[in-house]
Structure formats: structure tokens, C-alpha cells
Amino acid sequence: MNDSIVWLTIFVLSVFVGIEVVSKVSSTLHTPLMSGANAIHGVILIGAILVTGSTDSGIAVAVGLVAIVLAAVNMVGGFVVTDRMLQMFGKARPIASKPASDATGPSGDAA
Amino acid sequence: MIPTWVQLAYLAAAVCFILALKGLSSPRTARRGNQLGAAAAVGATVVVFFEADLDHLWLIIAAIAVGTVLGVVGAQRVQMTQMPQLVALFNGVGGGAAALVALIELEELTPFADVVPTFTFVATVFTIFVGAVSFAGSMITFAKLQELITTRPVIFPGLPVAFGGAFVAAIAIAVVAVVSPQLWPGVLLAVLGLVVGALLVLPVGGADVPIVISLLNAFTGLTVAAGGYVLDNTLLLVAGTLVGAAGTLLTKLMASAMGRSLVNILFGALRGGSTLGAGEASDRPVRSAGPQDVAIMLAYAHKVIIVPGYGLAVAQAQHSLRELVEVLDERGIEVDYAIHPVAGRMPGHMNVLLAEAQVPYEKLVEMDGINSDFKHADVVLVVGANDVVNPAAKTTPGAPIYGMPILNAGDAQQVIFMKRSMRPGFAGIENELLFDPKTTLLFGDAKDTMGKLLSAVKAL
Numbered sequence: 280m281n282d283s284i285v286w287l288t289i290f291v292l293s294v295f296v297g298i299e300v301v302s303k304v305s306s307t308l309h310t311p312l313m314s315g316a317n318a319i320h321g322v323i324l325i326g327a328i329l330v331t332g333s334t335d336s337g338i339a340v341a342v343g344l345v346a347i348v349l350a351a352v353n354m355v356g357g358f359v360v361t362d363r364m365l366q367m368f369g370k371a372r373p374i375a376s377k378p379a380s381d382a383t384g385p386s387g388d389a390a
Numbered sequence: 391m392i393p394t395w396v397q398l399a400y401l402a403a404a405v406c407f408i409l410a411l412k413g414l415s416s417p418r419t420a421r422r423g424n425q426l427g428a429a430a431a432v433g434a435t436v437v438v439f440f441e442a443d444l445d446h447l448w449l450i451i452a453a454i455a456v457g458t459v460l461g462v463v464g465a466q467r468v469q470m471t472q473m474p475q476l477v478a479l480f481n482g483v484g485g486g487a488a489a490l491v492a493l494i495e496l497e498e499l500t501p502f503a504d505v506v507p508t509f510t511f512v513a514t515v516f517t518i519f520v521g522a523v524s525f526a527g528s529m530i531t532f533a534k535l536q537e538l539i540t541t542r543p544v545i546f547p548g549l550p551v552a553f554g555g556a557f558v559a560a561i562a563i564a565v566v567a568v569v570s571p572q573l574w575p576g577v578l579l580a581v582l583g584l585v586v587g588a589l590l591v592l593p594v595g596g597a598d599v600p601i602v603i604s605l606l607n608a609f610t611g612l613t614v615a616a617g618g619y620v621l622d623n624t625l626l627l628v629a630g631t632l633v634g635a636a637g638t639l640l641t642k643l644m645a646s647a648m649g650r651s652l653v654n655i656l657f658g659a660l661r662g663g664s665t666l667g668a669g670e671a672s673d674r675p676v677r678s679a680g681p682q683d684v685a686i687m688l689a690y691a692h693k694v695i696i697v698p699g700y701g702l703a704v705a706q707a708q709h710s711l712r713e714l715v716e717v718l719d720e721r722g723i724e725v726d727y728a729i730h731p732v733a734g735r736m737p738g739h740m741n742v743l744l745a746e747a748q749v750p751y752e753k754l755v756e757m758d759g760i761n762s763d764f765k766h767a768d769v770v771l772v773v774g775a776n777d778v779v780n781p782a783a784k785t786t787p788g789a790p791i792y793g794m795p796i797l798n799a800g801d802a803q804q805v806i807f808m809k810r811s812m813r814p815g816f817a818g819i820e821n822e823l824l825f826d827p828k829t830t831l832l833f834g835d836a837k838d839t840m841g842k843l844l845s846a847v848k849a850l
Contacts, residue, residue: 283509286619286627287725293615293628296408298564302416304640306647306756307729309737313640314477315414315424317607319407320614321480321634322431323488324454325438326621329454330494332444333576340446344453346490351457352464353484354435358428360476361414365421367745368472 311368314361321354392441392622399437400625406430411636416753434625445714473701474736475535478603482609488613489521489580493517495620496567496576503571511568512689513616518558518567518576521613522583523590524606531599531606537734542595550701553589556582590656591722595790597777598655600736601644605652608637647731649783649793658790676812678831681839684806685846687830688714691768693724695760697797700745701774701810705836708747714844715753726795727753728760728770730778731760738835757797764801771810772799774836780821789819805829808836 304312325348331343406426413423435454444450461480468476492514499506499514533539560582567575594602611633618626645652688694694714702708715725727749733740741754755763764770772779779799782789799805800823807824809831823829832839 289518289624289627290615290631293631294635297411297632298639298694300408300412300547301415301636301639304643305417305794306643306731307738307741307754308417308420309640309644309647309731310473310477310739310742311420311424312411313607313736314473314480315427316411316611316633316636316640317477317481317484318424319410319427319431319524319629320484320607320611322403322626322629323433323491323614323617323758324431324457326491326617326623326626327487328435328438328444328450328454329442329497329621329623330491331450331462333442334494335445336497339497340449342490343494344449346487346494347450347453347570348457348460349483349490350487351454351463353480353487354431354461355458356461356465356476357480357608358424358431359425359462360468360473360480361568362421362428363608364470364473364742365424367742368417368420368751370430385722 311361311364314357314364318354318357318361321350321357324350324354326350395435396441397624400434400623403430403437404625404628407632411632422737441454447567467650470743471700471734473538473742474600474603474734474739475532476715477736478528478531478535478606481603481607482525483534485521485524485528485606485610485613485789488610488617489518489525489583491518491612491617492620492669493573493576493580495617496571497573500571500573506571507567510620511571513619515564515567515579517613517616517620518579518618519564519583519586520609522580523587524613525603526584526587527591527606527609530588531594531603534591534594534596534599541599543595544592546832549589549593553586556585556589558658560586593657594655595658595770597732597791598648598650598734599740601641601648601650601652601655603643603736604637604644608634608641611637623689644732644737647737647795649791649795649803674825676831677829678826678833681832681842681846684830684832685843685850687769687804687806688718688771689721689847690845693763693767694718694726694769694771695767695799695802696725697770697772697775697779697799698725698727698733698740699731699775699778700739701776702836703734703740703743703774705708705774705810705840707773707836707840708744708749710837710844712749712839713749714743714747714847717844717847725753726755726760726763727756728757728764730757730775730797732794733775733778757795761798764798767802768804770799770802770805771808772805773840774810776809776821777819779805779823780819781823782819782821784836785822791819799823800826803828806832808832808834808839810835 410427615630
């Protein structure tokens with residue numbers, strides 16, 4: 280099989296997978312999902328590392344290093360900030376049951 | 391040749407990214423999904439050092455360290471209210487990185503122009519241009535959200551001509567760069583990309599900016615995919631394409647949550663000011679009251695619905711609000727939070743902000759779930775929100791927010807607006823509900839007023 284066709288196949292299948300996996304997202308999670316997807320494209324860091332490591336030109340190395348810094352900011356910062364957002368979603372739950380200890384609280388409905 | 395085990399590691403990372411996006415789509419699995427994505431990204435970054443013999447190893451590691459520190463510090467320090475602009479910034483630097491990578495690659499490939507397939511140069515040129523568009527566009531959205539520049543659409547007379555001119559010039563230069571690969575058309579193309587990116591985003595109104603961030607996010611994804619093709623790296627291709635496709639769908643979902651079409655968001659302002667608002671405070675008479683009066687209205691209600699907005703979080707009043715709701719709860723009053731899909735500055739932003747204040751997740755009711763309840767509510771308390779309850783979305787076809795679904799706050803017996811001033815909301819248009827006879831305004835800084843309101847309710 281032609282090499283380009285292989286690449287095209289991967290591309291087209293990835294498009295379908297990308298659409299499929301997020302198609303059922305609730306609007307509550309739009310912001311964290313955008314932020315998480317944003318972090319994933321930070322893997323351009325790999326590209327930046329590859330080009331920087333395989334060039335001899337001084338200017339290209341300098342530009343490559345800038346690209347590495349930017350890509351690392353994108354990737355690391357993106358995942359950390361998404362985690363911070365999602366951490367809050369998780370934390371909200373145990374607190375919800377706290378008032379139940381001193382009164383009927385939210386669980387009073389069930390009684 | 392890339393070692394087989396490295397390629398298999400990339401495949402594993404690509405699968406992890408798919409699972410990460412899948413996990414991020416559901417509240418229960420979101421955090422684990424994100425962590426899986428992070429682990430895959432870190433793993434792939436380690437593996438890349440085994441893909442080829444790399445020079446400048448220590449410089450590369452130092453640059454990664456610098457970027458990591460900057461990213462972590464930025465992500466840890468940011469206020470949750472400012473999070474949309476941070477995402478814009480991260481997206482922009484990613485696009486910029488992709489453009490720089492492609493520029494270097496263009497220079498490296500130039501001597502081999504005879505043997506390198508034309509399509510490789512097409513992908514390189516695409517990455518340079520779209521990466522630059524994404525970078526410049528993201529920086530403008532950052533400036534808008536940070537209010538470094540006006541949040542209202544920026545339009546000047548020659549803008550459509552300048553945009554069109556820059557775009558056509560970019561295509562011409564791109565053709566030159568593909569036909570006779572050299573560095574200079576690449577650099578010129580990057581500059582034109584910056585111009586096109588800036589001109590694309592400047593005319594977008596403040597309320598629509600989050601959707602543009604999502605669109606630029608998808609753009610960056612596609613540049614990373616094209617970069618993957620150029621560099622013969624399947625992981626970049628798959629990850630970039632996933633983000634491009636998912637980001638495009640997400641942009642569509644967000645736009646439809648706001649009742650807007652993408653074309654209208656991007657080019658509406660150019661077509662005759664349809665996203666322009668008046669942006670000025672009105673001096674029509676309104677009814678205002680003090681915290682004491684409002685406390686009585688709340689304390690003797692049976693059902694209260696809270697409509698939180700971005701102003702609440704800016705004033706850091708969400709903790710006092712949660713306390714107020716707890717006090718009302720103890721008095722046996724039914725209280726819910728009505729969450730508009732675009733409350734805050736991004737879809738889902740308000741959920742993040744309230745979660746930070748430890749508001750129980752199950753008290754947050756989405757718009758479709760609560761809109762029919764407003765007519766049974768005695769009091770609706772609108773805190774720092776405006777556009778999401780503005781009836782102009784239903785009644786005024788020319789309004790910038792026309793067509794956006796709104797919370798039916800006007801159906802309640804009484805509406806209380808907690809506002810700092812009569813300044814209009816983010817969309818810059820007047821809210822007719824403020825002048826309704828059943829509306830009471832409680833002026834003041836949300837945090838300060840919320841504190842007074844809380845002690846007044848406790849004293850009753």
C-alpha cells in the first residue's frame with residue numbers, strides 16, 4: 280500500500296474517533312474538555328524536541344528551544360490547570376453530605 | 391528508522407489520548423481521563439529521546455524544564471475566574487510552537503526539495519500559517535478576556551479588505567513556498583498568519599470569545615496533525631487530528647448552546663454591527679432596595695432560585711452565597727442554582743467556579759431542567775449575571791444575543807438583581823427585566839452586599 284494512503288487512513292479514522300468520543304459530553308464539562316484537549320495538542324513538544332535535536336544551525340537550535348519552551352508550557356500547564364478544575368468537581372461531593380451530620384440536611388428528603 | 395518499540399509506545403500513547411478524551415466527556419471519569427492523558431504525554435516525551443540520536447541534549451532538557459516550570463506556576467496561580475484566558479494563552483503558545491517547528495523543518499528540507507514529496511511541503515506550509523493564526527488569534531482573545539483591550543467588537547472601515555487581502559496574499563505566498571521551498575516565503579507566511587489571526591478575532595464580541603478559543607484550539611490540533619505528517623510521527627498525527635475533530639465538534643456544541651452560528655460569531659460584526667451593543671449605562675428609573683428588605687423577601691419565600699453569573703465570581707462572593715443558601719435551607723426554603731450553559735465566560739465555567747466554593751453538585755440545575763420551575767418560584771436572586779436572563783434574546787431580533795436560550799427569571803413572582811452598577815452585561819446590551827415592576831435591585835459590590843444580606847437573613 281502507498282505510504283500516503285496509510286497516513287490518509289490514519290487521519291480519516293482519527294477524525295471519526297475524535298468526533299465520536301466527545302459527542303455525548305454534557306455542557307457542564309465543556310470547559311474542562313476544551314482545556315484537556317488543549318493540553319493534548321501540547322505533544323507538539325515531541326516534534327519540537329526532534330527538530331531541535333537533529334539540526335546543526337545555531338539559529339534553528341535557538342528557534343527550536345523557544346518552540347520547546349512554548350510546547351512544554353502548553354502541555355504541562357494544560358494538564359495541570361485541567362486537573363485543578365476537575366479536582367473541584369470531585370471535592371464538591373463529600374462536602375454535600377457534611378450538613379447531614381448536624382441536622383437532617385439534604386439526605387432528609389429520603390427519610 | 392524509528393525503533394519498533396518506540397512506534398508501539400507512540401501507539402499506546404495515542405490510545406491513551408483517545409481514552410482521555412472519552413473520560414473527559416463524563417463527570418465521573420473526567421479527572422482520571424485527564425491524568426491518563428498527562429501520563430501518556432509525559433511517557434511519549436521520554437520515549438522521543440530514544441527515537442533518534444539527538445544533539446543539544448542538555449539544552450533541550452533545560453528548555454523542557456523552563457517550560458514545565460512556567461506552565462505549572464501559571465496553572466497553579468491562576469484565579470478560576472481567569473481560567474478562560476489561561477486556556478487561550480496555552481492554546482496560543484502551542485500553535486506558536488507548531489509554527490516554529492514547521493519553519494525549522496522547511497529550512498531543513500529545502501536542500502532536499504527534489505526528493506521530498508510536494509505534499510510534505512503543503513503540510514509544512516499549512517502548519518506555519520495556521521499555527522501563526524492560532525497564536526495571534528489566541529493572544530487577542532487573551533487580551534480581550536483579560537480586558538487589556540476592549541471586549542466589544544473592534545471594527546475599522548478597511549477591515550474586511552485588509553483581512554481578505556492578507557488571506558489572499560497568504561495563499562499566494564504558500565504556493566510559492568510549496569513550489570520553490572525556501573525559508574523566506576515561510577517567514578513571510580508566518581507574519582501574514584499573525585495578521586490574519588489578529589484580524590479574524592478582533593471583530594468578535596466579548597461574549598463570543600470562548601467559542602473562538604475552542605475554534606482556535608481545533609486549529610492548533612490540525613497544525614499538530616500536519617506537523618506529525620511532516621516529521622513522520624504518527625503520535626502527533628493522531629493526537630492532533632483527535633483534538634482537531636473533537637475541538638470542531640465542541641465548538642459547534644458551544645455555539646448551539648448560545649444559539650449562535652459560527653459564521654455569525656466570526657463575521658457578524660462585519661456584516662453590519664449585529665453583535666454590537668450600546669455598551670452604555672441607562673438612566674431609566676429602577677426600583678432598588680437595601681439588604682434588609684431583600685433578606686425579608688428571601689426569608690419568607692417558599693422557593694428561591696439563584697442565578698449566578700460571572701460578576702459573582704469576580705467579586706469572590708460565591709462562598710458567602712453558599713452560606714446564604716445553607717441558612718435558607720435550614721429555614722426550610724427550597725433553593726436551587728439555575729446554571730445557564732454559558733454562565734461565566736465559557737460553557738461550564740460556572741460549574742467550575744461554584745464547585746470551587748464547595749456548592750454541592752446536585753444543587754446545580756441546568757437550564758432545561760429548571761426553566762419550567764421559575765413560574766413556581768417566589769424569588770429569583772440574580773447575582774452578577776445579566777445576559778443569561780435578558781428577555782431581549784427572545785423579543786429583540788436585532789440584539790446580539792437574539793436566539794440564545796435564556797433562563798426564564800421573568801416568570802417568577804419577584805426578581806432581585808444584585809448588581810454593582812447599571813452597566814450592561816458582557817454582551818453590552820440593556821436588560822429590559824431590570825425595569826420590570828416585579829424587579830428589585832440591590833446595588834453594591836457582590837461580596838460586601840452578600841455579607842450584609844447573609845447577616846440580615848441570620849438575624850431574622
